[in-house]
Amino acid sequence: xxxxxxxxxxxxxxxxxxxxxxxxxxxxxxxxxxxxxxxxxxxxxxxxxxxxxxxxxxxxxxxxxxxxxxxxxxxxxxxxxxxxxxxxxxxxxxxxxxxxxxxxxxxxxxxxxxxxxxxxxxx
Amino acid sequence: xxxxxxxxxxxxxxxxxxxxxxxxxxxxxxxxxxxxxxxxxxxxxxxxxxxxxxxxxxxxxxxxxxxxxxxxxxxxxxxxxxxxxxxxxxxxxxxxxxxxxxxxxxxxxxxxxxxxxxxxxxxxxxxxxxxxxxxxxxxxxxxxxxxxxxxxxxxxxxxxxxxxxxxxxxxxxxxxxxxxxxxxxxxxxxxxxxxxxxxxxxxxxxxxxxxxxxxxxxxxxxxxxxxxxxxxxxxxxxxxxxxxxxxxxxxxxxxxxxxxxxxxxxxxxxxxxxxxxxxxxxxxxxxxxxxxxxxxxxxxxxxxxxxxxxxxxxxxxxxxxxxxxxxxxxxxxxxxxxxxxxxxxxxxxxxxxxxxxxxxxxxxxxxxxxxxxxxxxxxxxxxxxxxxxxxxxxxxxxxxxxxxxxxxxxxxxxxxxxxxxxxxxxxxxxxxxxxxxxxxxxxxxxxxxxxxxxxxxxxxxxxxxxxxxxxxxxxxxxxxxxxxxxxxxxxxxxxxxxxxxxxxxxxxxxxxxxxxxxxxxxxxxxxxxx
Amino acid sequence: xxxxxxxxxxxxxxxxxxxxxxxxxxxxxxxxxxxxxxxxxxxxxxxxxxxxxxxxxxxxxxxxxxxxxxxxxxxxxxxxxxxxxxxxxxxxxxxxxxxxxxxxxxxx
Numbered sequence: 001x002x003x004x005x006x007x008x009x010x011x012x013x014x015x016x017x018x019x020x021x022x023x024x025x026x027x028x029x030x031x032x033x034x035x036x037x038x039x040x041x042x043x044x045x046x047x048x049x050x051x052x053x054x055x056x057x058x059x060x061x062x063x064x065x066x067x068x069x070x071x072x073x074x075x076x077x078x079x080x081x082x083x084x085x086x087x088x089x090x091x092x093x094x095x096x097x098x099x100x101x102x103x104x105x106x107x108x109x110x111x112x113x114x115x116x117x118x119x120x121x122x123x
Numbered sequence: 124x125x126x127x128x129x130x131x132x133x134x135x136x137x138x139x140x141x142x143x144x145x146x147x148x149x150x151x152x153x154x155x156x157x158x159x160x161x162x163x164x165x166x167x168x169x170x171x172x173x174x175x176x177x178x179x180x181x182x183x184x185x186x187x188x189x190x191x192x193x194x195x196x197x198x199x200x201x202x203x204x205x206x207x208x209x210x211x212x213x214x215x216x217x218x219x220x221x222x223x224x225x226x227x228x229x230x231x232x233x234x235x236x237x238x239x240x241x242x243x244x245x246x247x248x249x250x251x252x253x254x255x256x257x258x259x260x261x262x263x264x265x266x267x268x269x270x271x272x273x274x275x276x277x278x279x280x281x282x283x284x285x286x287x288x289x290x291x292x293x294x295x296x297x298x299x300x301x302x303x304x305x306x307x308x309x310x311x312x313x314x315x316x317x318x319x320x321x322x323x324x325x326x327x328x329x330x331x332x333x334x335x336x337x338x339x340x341x342x343x344x345x346x347x348x349x350x351x352x353x354x355x356x357x358x359x360x361x362x363x364x365x366x367x368x369x370x371x372x373x374x375x376x377x378x379x380x381x382x383x384x385x386x387x388x389x390x391x392x393x394x395x396x397x398x399x400x401x402x403x404x405x406x407x408x409x410x411x412x413x414x415x416x417x418x419x420x421x422x423x424x425x426x427x428x429x430x431x432x433x434x435x436x437x438x439x440x441x442x443x444x445x446x447x448x449x450x451x452x453x454x455x456x457x458x459x460x461x462x463x464x465x466x467x468x469x470x471x472x473x474x475x476x477x478x479x480x481x482x483x484x485x486x487x488x489x490x491x492x493x494x495x496x497x498x499x500x501x502x503x504x505x506x507x508x509x510x511x512x513x514x515x516x517x518x519x520x521x522x523x524x525x526x527x528x529x530x531x532x533x534x535x536x537x538x539x540x541x542x543x544x545x546x547x548x549x550x551x552x553x554x555x556x557x558x559x560x561x562x563x564x565x566x567x568x569x570x571x572x573x574x575x576x577x578x579x580x581x582x583x584x585x586x587x588x589x590x591x592x593x594x595x596x597x598x599x600x601x602x603x604x605x606x607x608x609x610x611x612x613x614x615x616x617x618x619x620x621x622x623x624x625x626x627x628x629x630x631x632x633x634x635x636x637x638x639x640x641x642x643x644x645x646x647x648x649x650x651x652x653x
Numbered sequence: 654x655x656x657x658x659x660x661x662x663x664x665x666x667x668x669x670x671x672x673x674x675x676x677x678x679x680x681x682x683x684x685x686x687x688x689x690x691x692x693x694x695x696x697x698x699x700x701x702x703x704x705x706x707x708x709x710x711x712x713x714x715x716x717x718x719x720x721x722x723x724x725x726x727x728x729x730x731x732x733x734x735x736x737x738x739x740x741x742x743x744x745x746x747x748x749x750x751x752x753x754x755x756x757x758x759x760x761x
Binding site for chain 3: 128131132134135139279282283286287290331334335338342344345346347348349350351352355356359360443444445446448449
Binding site: 017067070080081084085 | 321418469
């Protein structure tokens with residue numbers, strides 16, 4: 001049971017880290033986070049990582065707990081990475097996203113085809 | 124960090140990763156499979172009954188050895204568990220004073236046996252999961268010393284590649300979640316970065332601890348600096364109980380399961396290994412060793428008993444710093460201490476490492492192809508890398524699939540069956556090498572990846588439909604360990620099939636110069652590594 | 654035509670310089686890096702204030718990091734020569750410590 005809690009903490013932590021980035025937040029929620037809110041997301045994420053360590057020690061003991069913690073952190077990071085990048089956006093969000101892309105002041109005037117799911121690299 | 128420093132490290136990263144990258148790939152594939160060593164040992168002997176009562180299995184094994192090798196000099200018994208197919212046992216016969224010196228050493232198979240839970244030797248001769256375990260540092264068809272040096276050098280180059288990779292990765296935190304799709308080289312770069320960064324603690328640990336396990340051979344100098352006679356160092360790290368002198372009059376050996384129970388009580392953990400010196404003699408001695416699954420430290424505590432009376436005669440001294448460190452490093456590399464969850468985490472990390480190496484090797488060709496001045500006539504080095512990629516990254520898994528097929532199909536009575544299975548792996552791999560050289564690259568990838576996928580799908584079907592006991596029986600009996608092997612093979616087959624389809628749909632992107640003319644490429648779109 | 658020939662000679666000289674530099678860096682990374690790591694490991698094993706077995710083990714662990722570090726330095730140094738002589742200097746110092754220590758104390 002505690003092991004499941006630890007795993008969920010790790011997953012939550014990295015989802016929060018991911019949503020704290022502009023690109024993924026905009027992709028899913030349609031708007032960018034303010035600096036302050038992004039900071040809160042990250043702080044909560046770090047708290048979740050600490051909780052994961054405590055839960056891991058609770059589930060696996062003092063020696064294997066930290067080993068399991070590192071493993072769960074990697075698993076949480078990987079799962080978040082896959083979820084954030086491979087789960088397709090809903091149709092409403094996609095049109096929202098395209099609209100914001102068309103209206104966003106594109107720094108360099110690059111031609112980006114609208115309507116195709118393109119992950120533009122971060123700043 | 125200056126630009127020239129980053130550039131120099133980028134060069135180092137590319138070369139140290141590329142030169143022995145193919146060796147690293149097969150080490151990773153075999154090592155990742157080796158995490159399921161015991162499970163594969165069972166899965167590749169499907170008719171072997173499950174060990175429900177390890178102590179009973181041990182007693183049967185003792186009866187077998189007393190019939191088969193009663194006057195042996197020593198017995199070595201690996202304790203059976205519910206995870207193993209039975210009891211692995213080997214023995215050393217009494218030295219024959221009449222045998223001429225320099226006689227060819229007895230083959231290991233004549234003095235070793237696998238005894239199943241009922242006390243009968245297992246009929247199916249196969250290397251099982253142990254093949255992958257040994258292969259990942261001893262390789263095959265070459266002297267062990269050469270293999271371990273090659274693996275050692277490759278591991279050091281891997282360590283350099285990881286460290287330089289961290290150094291040259293700009294914006295490692297900012298771009299943590301970046302995955303650009305359908306963008307050629309940049310997509311491959313993002314994939315390579317993801318596989319590397321997401322599993323970075325594991326990759327660093329596995330490489331470093333791997334070097335440490337081979338350190339007696341690779342870096343003996345620190346030991347030599349302090350010890351003129353290195354056996355003294357080994358004696359302090361791996362203390363021995365001393366020799367046993369045969370007395371010459373018979374006395375019955377005690378019940379080994381009693382020694383094991385007593386050892387478990389005194390050592391506070393399961394017993395993994397039993398050595399019996401001079402069984403059947405009055406001077407018999409039994410040493411039980413704590414299992415490596417019991418803790419992080421792999422070299423377990425040991426207790427020696429008088430084999431006839433059961434009195435404790437010796438106990439290994441508590442480990443010093445050197446032994447604890449060395450054993451813990453091997454322990455954390457092999458992950459034998461883990462429960463199922465930890466074992467799965469290790470396995471997934473190993474897959475991540477395999478993907479990291481494979482994507483790096485492919486990235487090299489993708490990047491160079493985009494920069495080619497004449498795409499129809501690439502330089503020789505490019506050809507070499509491209510073909511080796513197909514031969515190894517697609518070829519070795521194909522060989523492994525055929526290895527499993529050989530395990531299922533080769534007749535049980537065949538002599539040297541275990542070696543023949545391994546030969547099938549290499550023959551299939553050899554065929555894959557030929558295909559990778561003869562077919563055009565795109566077709567080479569498609570055929571080999573697709574062929575492996577089909578072979579694995581068919582294997583799972585065989586396990587379900589034809590083999591008895593098979594996949595259906597395992598599921599019905601609740602033997603999920605074995606059923607999941609087929610499950611994982613199905614997932615791997617599906618993944619390989621998906622990649623094969625993607626290769627089929629792929630059209631090479633036109634070279635950089637053509638694309639720059641077609642679109643205005645934004646600076647923000649530049650790759651994160653020079 | 655004289656000008657063209659001079660230009661060709663200069664290009665060839667630059668190519669050889671570059672190849673020489675690359676070779677020196679490769680030599681610096683390996684085998685010089687391995688030799689230096691081994692010598693530093695021996696020196697550490699002698700001078701670390703712990704029991705001999707633990708000192709040898711610790712030194713061995715450090716040696717792998719030094720080997721990797723030497724490879725990184727071999728390519729980061731401003732020239733191949735600099736990479737080689739700096740590593741050689743470290744090796745000589747370490748070797749000196751080992752020789753002195755063994756002459757004074759002997760081995761187990």
